[in-house]
Amino acid sequence: MDGPEELTVMSNEQYEEMLSGRGRHIAPTEAASRTDGVSFASAAPGWDTVKFTGKDRRGKVVPTRVGNSVLGWKHFSGPHNITNPDVVKKIIGGTSNPTTSRDHPHRLVYGGALVATGGLLDPPRKIADIRIIVQYHWQTADRRYSLSDRNAKIGVITAYCRNVPRNRCPDKVNQA
Secondary structure, X not given: OOOOOEEEEEEHHHHHHHHOOOOOOOOOOHHXXXXXXXXXXXXXXOOOOEEEEEEOOOOOEEEEEOOOOOOOHHHHOOOOOOOOHHHHHHHHHOOXXXXXXXXXXXXXXXXXXXXXXXXXXXXXXXXXXXXXXXXXXXXXXXXXXXXXXXXXXXXXXXXXXXXXXXXXXXXXXXXX
């Protein structure tokens, strides 16, 4: 390595673009680099209060709600150790084609990575494989949670790192 290691969070699409040589440095999208939070009222927010939003490359606005122990920010920030909103924003913002399934058409899966890059001669190295699960519908698949506005989206259900103990991301993910 001919320089200090640099850590970056990016979508899987951005990672593939970097590996294919289409760009050594991937510029974050506007949506991925924004840090606009939502101000909370003085009362404690409900599960459905939007904490922040991201926007994917196709223009889908994806909220992350305060949530509770089952879904949203409170669900994943502690147990899965993703405490930096920019991690979620960068992965969503760098993705144009989240995966879906025929069985769950409103479930979007955004994939990303914590990547270490060194000098010009060192190849990028994936440190963590990150998944973000989104319910892009006004109610959850099990119908336990719903929004009064049927045009609104539940948003991020969970975010986690794969292939690590307890799906808990390394601390480095929040520093990138």
